[in-house]
Amino acid sequence: MVRQDTWCIKQDGETVKWPKNFKLWEFLKSDVAARKGIDNTPDDHSIVENLKHTAWILQELRNEISRFKNKDTPMTVSSGFRCKKLNQAIKGAKNSDHMKGLAADVKVIGVKPADFYKFIKERPYLHDRISKVILEFDSWVHISIAEESTKTQFLIAKKVRKWGRLVTVYESDT
Secondary structure, three states, X not given: OEEEOOOEEEEOOEEEEOOOOOOHHHHHOOHHHHHHOOOOOOOOHHHHHHHHHHHHHHHHXXXXXXXXXXOOOOEEEEEOOOOHHHHHHOOOOOOOHHHHOOEEEEEEOOOOXXXXXXXXXXXXXXXHHEEEEEXXXXXXXXXXXXXXXXXXXXXXXXEEEEOOEEEEEEEEOO
């Protein structure tokens, strides 16, 4: 059972420390899950560990952009963990890193998504723990966390009309 606290969680009686600007509930909340009655609570300790790891990397990104802007720059998580049922409900990728707790869709308050995407891309020292950065529809930035050292993939997601319907295409930006 996962208990949500302000700064930490309890997993099997063990306290797992979280960064000061992110909380577990931010990674679990979902309007779609609430509307459809889906329980989006992770049932595996490894997912909770992955979420914590993801939160610490996002904290590092937040700290970095705050230093760059010379002011505290909050970041919000619009999508974090997705259980299998939720991922199917939103028609997410079958192998989505969100289902492993290794991805988050984020917005930085006061920073355009394209500028935050560029900010990450221009700082290679941040890439060693990030496997994928996607500027999605110029509305948010998807960040996938690397399970092992890898070259970061940069993509831009757009909606285009093909055969009379809108489809998502991903263009490489590396």
